[in-house]
Amino acid sequence: MAEDLNKLVSQVRRDILRMVHTVNSGHPGGSLGCVEFFVTLYKRILETKNNSSKDMFILSNGHISPVYYSILARSGYFDVKELNTFRKINSRLQGHPTNHDGLPGINISSGSLGQGVSVGLGIALSKKINNDTSLVYVLTGDGELQEGQNWEAFMYASANKVDNIIITVDYNGQQIDGSTKDVLDVGDLKEKFISFGWEVLEVDNGNSLDDLYYTLQIAKESSKKGKPIVILMKTVMGNGVDFMMHTHEWHGKAPNDDQLEIALNQNPETLGDY
Secondary structure: OHHHHHHHHHHHHHHHHHHHHHHOOOOHHHHHHOHHHHHHHHHHHOOOOOOOOOOEEEEOOHHHHHHHHHHHHHOOOOOHHHHHHOOOOOOOOOOOOOOOOOOOOOOOOOOOOOOHHHHHHHHHHHHHHOOOOOOEEEEEEOHHHHOHHHHHHHHHHHHOOOOOEEEEEEOOOEEOOEEHHHHHOOOOHHHHHHHOOOEEEEEOOOOOHHHHHHHHHHHHHHOOOOOOEEEEEOOOOOOOOHHHOOOHHHOOOOOOHHHHHHHHHOOOOOOOOO
């Protein structure tokens, strides 16, 4: 299992790099930083087999669509070869995920930052009304939490005991214009969430498959006990490509030919490129 997941991590990184390079457009930094999260979520956590009651995933920070498309394709939602159409005209794989073309696995159109938590909350409430016992998972970026709409949703969720939702914050400390502290410091997120009535879990190494699985399992076991749950997941932007790590500069920049070759050499092919 561990060997297979590590191979998938390497392959997903390759997919991300090749997608953004082909069209010289896209967001590799955050995508690379969340590879382990998506692999863990889709291969070990989400329960999607029962069509009448299945877990739902919402990607709020939709600009990291490359990692989303890759894991969906590598999980059988659509043909891996479709990754080659990323951001091209008439493609179903646009820069921000959309659901009007019926791309399997995409539950909402996203990319307008700050909205995913509210959408996830609405879905979670709907599940409660319909006696659906499955869970809602949402991934949001730490820079997104500069948007006020999130905090209205957080306040509402705890006040109404919406305890079938698990929010994960990609806590990499970077956004398009620099570090989150320099752009607009969000402060002590742990203390803020506690004060808003949330159950808070932390992953100090959000690029560890084992640590992520352990924390997500605890989150599942802690759900439906009267409190919404948030996971503060500390990741490294650009993880797995040495010259892209620990900087905002690769938030939305594609590698050139030489940079792509260097990056791919750091992440060997494991399942076959598209």
